[in-house]
Amino acid sequence: MADPMRIRAQAQGDKTTVRVLMSHEMETGQRKDAAGKTIPAWFIQEVSATHNGKPVMTAQWGPSVAKNPFLQFTIKGAKAGDKVAISWKDNRGDTRTDEATVS
Amino acid sequence: MQNKTLILAAAALVATAVATGCATGPSPAELDQQALAMLKASFRDQGIATVDRLDQDLGQKACSSDKAPAEDVAKKIEADALASVKWPNGGQYVGDWREGEKLAQNGRGMTWTDKSAEPTANGANCYNCHEIDKKEISYGTIGPSLLGYGKLRDFKESEIKAAYEKIYDSHASFPCSLMPRFGANKVLSMDQIKDLVALLMAKDSPVNK
Amino acid sequence: MQTRRDMLTRSASVAAALAGLGLLPQTALANWSQAAFEAKTLPELMKALGTSGPAESKDVTITGPDIAENGAVVPVGAATTLPNVKRLLLLVEKNPNMLAAMFDVTDAVEPSISTRVKMGQSSNVFAVAITGDNKVLYAAKEIKVTLGGCGG
């Protein structure tokens, strides 16, 4: 199973900045291993974010997003104590969801 | 237990102090020996990088300290280096600067992840330490800038020969130089060194633009 | 800069080609847009997304360093001051496939996101904003990818 994400959600005024680090290889499918064999593509394709359960953003990623991806965005109106959840799904069908409390 | 260790340690200290007249542990010469033994015990062969790479010649041994070697030793290093240089037939020192630029960019070769130790598998690592073509902004500063190298020397025949010699064995001009002795240590072939000479000394090389 | 002009020319022709076809941007995608991520050129990408060619706009910003010490991780961001933005894209012109990431935003988030992309070589990087009324606007920035370290 994939390792947990690190989610930081920090409120400032009526906005909350969310910073996410995900643990993922993000293999492009264009690299070769030492034996010359192509390493198959393995990357996060879909990401979604919710604020207190309500979807606020979805994203689609290609393999050129960097390994161990970083994502930053800002939610309007979120305040301390609110819940922010992030989910991802990769091209193998693996998924991971983690939640953080706005501080 | 702790007491015993302490006493033993103290006894050892006293013993060394008596033996060397120094109160802080083994003598510098003893430490030199211990360091060599430690290195031998710590490294192992991996691929082409075998432990005999730890066997030092004079140019390595005498340059392995934070102090410069004595003058007579430096002279010996210089003489050995000069004697090591193999000169190309017919005094033809200048190859193709385009090939030289490729070699200069290439930092590969001679590590335990490299398959072959043959010169054809090696780069010259030049940009790691030198500024060369001003179009390449990613250059190192361990060595001096080589911008305008040939032009600054009026493209003189004697300077072309000197450039060949420096690349072949840097210790011939600078004992303990940080620059690899590319020819003497068989990192690069004679033809590759000529290509590097061209990069530095050819009038149409980007170095002299 | 040459590349930039090329792109403007290309996008103009795509805009012309798509004009009148009435293609609207898809608003919510349930699945990964394979065609978009496989697009090699801007016209292909625009076609895959069902949008018209983009125009440069000062209302869109692309953030990123002038120089990246390593192409494996290059921080980039897309933002816009335009109202009613539905989608933000990040493109790397000289990557084998241009589209790196695509964000469908709602009114609950600011139209401003940052992430990190891989770059095979020095290239123009684009932030593209697509509005609810089908305007496609972009900003571009050149990011140089240098060689670092011992090179071995």
Next chain:
Amino acid sequence: MRRLVITTALAVASTAGFAQKSTADGIAEYRAMLADGNPAELFEAKGEDLWKKKRGPKNASLEQCDLGKGPGVVKGAWVELPRWFADTKRVQDLESRLLTCMETLQGLNAAEIAKAPFGKGEQANMEALAAWISAESRGAKMNLPQGHAEERRMYELGKRAFFFRGGPMDFSCASCHGEDGKRIRLQDLPNLTKNPGDGVGFAAWPAYRVSSGEMWSMQRRLNDCYRQQRFPYPGYASDVTISLGVYMGVNAKGAESIAPAIKR
């Protein structure tokens, strides 16, 4: 269009020196952008879990591991390593000490872990543990003990290893890290023969390596230095690596640790 004009103006105005300065500025900007969101955090979290998790044939956690400040004390341990350990009668760095704990507390095979390839299996676990343990000393100042005769001897041996030239390129550690203000390509090289400053050199490792997307502890850092030096292969947690740790760590006394950092 506006950008185009600015770029042209810059090109006209730039001298070699100016261009170099802006390159350095560009790189500094790049590094600053990456520092906010260091994937090392992912490894720290994993390392903390590993420390507390019951594992190995003895089904024990590492919580009773003595990193030099007493069993279970992690805070502040990193900036005092390598140091002398009475139980093993050795000067040990973080990784070699972890191997001792994994063997004695958890019953894992230390020799096997030391031989395993970097970045996989128990070696990946080592990197995560090193990330977390070093993070527990973030902001503390390097303060390696030199009270024991063996600690002083290892410093002297480390110094000799640091200056030892060998291999087909004649390199030593000092070839690149013996002077101030030098670079390889665009990479700044700290002078490790003295205190290179807060969060530089020894005080910045373990680090997340952007180029490979992996966490590197000092053992792996040294291993790749020796690869680039064209030396033979240094054993994991061998005395040469530990003595170099003592040499660099003692030289860095008083420097603030920012480990785990993020590096190219």
